[in-house]
Amino acid sequence: MSDQTADAGAFLRRETDNLLSACTGCARCVEVCPVVPHGAASDADPRQVIGGVLDLLRTGRAPQAAAADWLHGCNGCGDCIPACPENINPRRLLMLASMHDAARECRTPQLFRRMARSIKLMIAMQLLPADYARLFMPVRPRKAQMVFYTGCNALRTPHLLFNTMAILDALEVDYEVAGGPSSCCGVIASKWQGENQVGGRVTVHTLKRFGSFEPEKVLNWCPTCEIHLNETLQGFGQRQFEFDHVTAYFMSRADQLKQRFSHRIPRRVVLHAHHGMPEIGRNVEALLRSIPGLEVVETVLESSYTCGGSGCSRTPALQGQEHQHLVDRVRAHGADALVTLYHGCHMAFIGLERTEAFEVLNFTDLLAQALGQTPHPDRLKSLRLMDNWKSIVEASQPLLQKNGLSVDSEWLERHGEEIFAVAEFKGGLDCLATEAPKGHSHSVHSPSHPATYEGTP
Numbered sequence: 001m002s003d004q005t006a007d008a009g010a011f012l013r014r015e016t017d018n019l020l021s022a023c024t025g026c027a028r029c030v031e032v033c034p035v036v037p038h039g040a041a042s043d044a045d046p047r048q049v050i051g052g053v054l055d056l057l058r059t060g061r062a063p064q065a066a067a068a069d070w071l072h073g074c075n076g077c078g079d080c081i082p083a084c085p086e087n088i089n090p091r092r093l094l095m096l097a098s099m100h101d102a103a104r105e106c107r108t109p110q111l112f113r114r115m116a117r118s119i120k121l122m123i124a125m126q127l128l129p130a131d132y133a134r135l136f137m138p139v140r141p142r143k144a145q146m147v148f149y150t151g152c153n154a155l156r157t158p159h160l161l162f163n164t165m166a167i168l169d170a171l172e173v174d175y176e177v178a179g180g181p182s183s184c185c186g187v188i189a190s191k192w193q194g195e196n197q198v199g200g201r202v203t204v205h206t207l208k209r210f211g212s213f214e215p216e217k218v219l220n221w222c223p224t225c226e227i228h229l230n231e232t233l234q235g236f237g238q239r240q241f242e243f244d245h246v247t248a249y250f251m252s253r254a255d256q257l258k259q260r261f262s263h264r265i266p267r268r269v270v271l272h273a274h275h276g277m278p279e280i281g282r283n284v285e286a287l288l289r290s291i292p293g294l295e296v297v298e299t300v301l302e303s304s305y306t307c308g309g310s311g312c313s314r315t316p317a318l319q320g321q322e323h324q325h326l327v328d329r330v331r332a333h334g335a336d337a338l339v340t341l342y343h344g345c346h347m348a349f350i351g352l353e354r355t356e357a358f359e360v361l362n363f364t365d366l367l368a369q370a371l372g373q374t375p376h377p378d379r380l381k382s383l384r385l386m387d388n389w390k391s392i393v394e395a396s397q398p399l400l401q402k403n404g405l406s407v408d409s410e411w412l413e414r415h416g417e418e419i420f421a422v423a424e425f426k427g428g429l430d431c432l433a434t435e436a437p438k439g440h441s442h443s444v445h446s447p448s449h450p451a452t453y454e455g456t457p
């Protein structure tokens, strides 16, 4: 990698300048944006809204309320991309503007530290030590045909990652696993903490880690990593491998998968998918439709590119409407299951089993089952369905101890709900920042940061 491409600050400045010189400020992107009616930009002149974002990119000045609300409400749905008459990607423009805005004023300081600690806690509550190590501990590089890249936050829902590995195993793929906070894509530092140079170094570190396996492909799980590495940072860093979503690879081997389906699943399901990267939803729908006996009665598309803090949660009013619509459709069909797409979606919906007649499954559960395998236990769902945090903590302590984590039960009872709600993305969870709560003996340490992450406390 040349010094020039490794300099994230210079790269982002160049890309920003290119976008600024191409954008005419016509405001088509604001006019078609589905989040605008749900926030302070709804009554504003669309040209002033985009004007505020362009001004932030040009000068670093704080945007006025309407522009700031649009910027922070962007859920990544991508509806603005085909609308731009100048062939600019306005989603990318807003991602770059978010980085500039976070550099100006960070709303989620120490997010990486909080996130890494909460992920570590959540997987230690769910996995036996061997599985915990497989996801959390970096493996020694070796030549492997593929790398399965989990990203960071998907570790909170480990069962769907193990299901994905079971599908790769069934296809006899030679792969190694990379991911967790030690192989972050860099989006946390860049977009959320406003530390572009640190984020760039984290990205380069992770790309080098992929390269150390000399893979043909990196099969990615996380939609946020997909946008950050393949869109926002398009052209940054050297890659000797293809980087694509794991479902695209499954589709490329759909015939072999179909031949291996040994188990009928006579069920009617509704698939939940997103506008943001529609090809991934289409891949999953096609894979599910190839399972013998399974009927996908409807795919309900939601705005945003994912559920969760980077996606639909940025516009709570729209999220509320769309999630209610999804539940209504599953009920109206009398479907057996709601099928989730990503980890953020799975976390958003598993609690519905408490009150609804249908199951909530991830698409990987169904693929693993069709392959004649027992899906990996969804322990997160089991915990979520418990009545109270006292029970959750009691049920989790044996695994925490087996994984070598000593966590005070009363502390976990107090903070567990926020940890499971990923509240650090809303600027919460101070308990996981620098200071441990006084009088409590929890000793949850963040994992080693990548060597390039020394800028983060």
Ligand code: SF4
Residues within 6 Å of the ligand: 022, 023, 024, 025, 026, 027, 028, 029, 030, 050, 083, 084, 085, 086, 087, 088, 089, 090, 093
């Ligand atoms: S990004 Fe495209 S649609 Fe949006 S204001 Fe600029 S030129 Fe117009």
Ligand code: SF4
Residues within 6 Å of the ligand: 029, 032, 033, 034, 035, 073, 074, 075, 076, 077, 078, 079, 080, 081, 090, 091, 094
């Ligand atoms: S990506 Fe979606 S939410 Fe974001 S600006 Fe474009 S249309 Fe609006």
